Amino acid sequence: MVIGIIGGGASGMAAALAASEAKDAQVVLFERQARLGRKLRATGNGRCNLTNLHAGETGYHGEQSGFWKYALNRFSPEETINWFRRMGLYTVAEASGRVYPYSDQANSVADILRFALSRPNITVKLGFEAEKIRKTAGSFRVEAQEEAVDCDRVIVACGGLAGTALGGSMSGYKLLRALGHHSTKLRPNLVQLRSSWGALASLKGVRTNCEVSVFRDGSLFAGSRGELQFTEYGLSGPVIFEISRDVCQGGGEWTCRLDFLPDLDRQTLAEELLRRKKTDLPASDLFTGILHNRLGRVLTGEAGISQQGVIRDIPEEALTLATEKAKALEVTLTQPMGMDAAQVTAGGICTGEFNEETMESRLVPGLYACGEVLDVDGDCGGYNLQWAWSSGRLAGESAGRSKT
DSSP states (O other), rough: EEEEEEEOSHHHHHHHHTTTTTTTTTEEEEESSSSSSTTGGGGGGOOOOEEEEEEESSSEOOSTTTTTTTHHSSOOOOHHHHHHHTTTTOOOEEETTEETTTTHHHHHHHHHHHHHHTTTTTEEEEEEOOOOEEEEEEEEEEEOOOOOOEEEEEEOOOSSSSGGGGTTTTTHHHHEEEEEEEBBOOEESOOOOOOTTTTTTHHHEEEEEHHHHEEEEEEEEEEEEEOOOEEESSSHHHHHHHHOOOOOOSSSSSEEEESSSSOOOOHHHHHHHHHHTTTTOOGGTTTTSOOOOOHHHHHHHHTTOOOTTGGGGSSSHHHHHHHHHHHHHHEOOOOOOOOOOSSSSEOOOOOGGBBBTBBBBBSSEEEEEEGGGSEEEEEEHHHHHHHHHHHHHHHHHHHOOOOO
């Protein structure tokens, strides 16, 4: 039995390894790029947050609620860690539940998978861009521009549109739509947010702990706490990725409230700034020792405090305003960055058209799909890669035992 798998990313490699365990299975893994796992090698800023110990029944989104539960229960984060350990990858878990390779290098994850794929019954075809899946009598033909391969089963694991610079594309959606499947709206997720705040250029590259609250037309839309990073165009970092899903979608006025000192209450901060009023230090040093120097100078400016004076001469009402800026600075959000900057695609092929216990199409027997191409996306912190491993392994295992 020949099992064709289209896409050599995380879910595709997981599917290939699972399918290869089937008796008499011959697995052909098609990858349009020149290297397997290119996007995987860039995840987690090159560290590869490969799962999260808390991933399970929560932390996932899609129009069909709960579609992901069976796969996550069948192949849990603990089983994923053990699976990688059996392949030779050592991992370490942080207090947050995020799991990384012990080497702290994403290449270790991609290489371990590549080594594992070196099995006699797995053929990897690089530079093979599947343009069409033709359904024939009891089988399929996967067609590229100059080659076609006949398969008994086909698994579509092409990934999503996000991260176009690393290989994100519409190919998986197009292949499945051509076979009668439908898609929800595609949107960027785990993505930076643009802002019109004028001080961004001077803060580019600054990282700080922050509590973020996003409001739409004055009502709280989302919130999170963690590391914020400023860019020349807006806000980035894990705390932004965690709340970026659907922000600035559907119109309305979007604002972001930033608390740069979530562990310090207003009164304590106000008392500290008032204590500093006894000094002749430059006004630009008002937040020295409390916040990043560049951020501190920006906030004094936001409070209308001249950078040229001394702290002793700052009016108390200006100190009160500086306290407020540090605890509740509001900036306007304009739009999310595009799919090229996103880490994950929100939306995808409708999961109601697939069996959640096998990942097999309900419309085309013998056709399977897994990973990001489906309408499932997870929270920041290893949830999306866990979905890739779980759904990929379930699809590969199911295709290998299918009698369709």
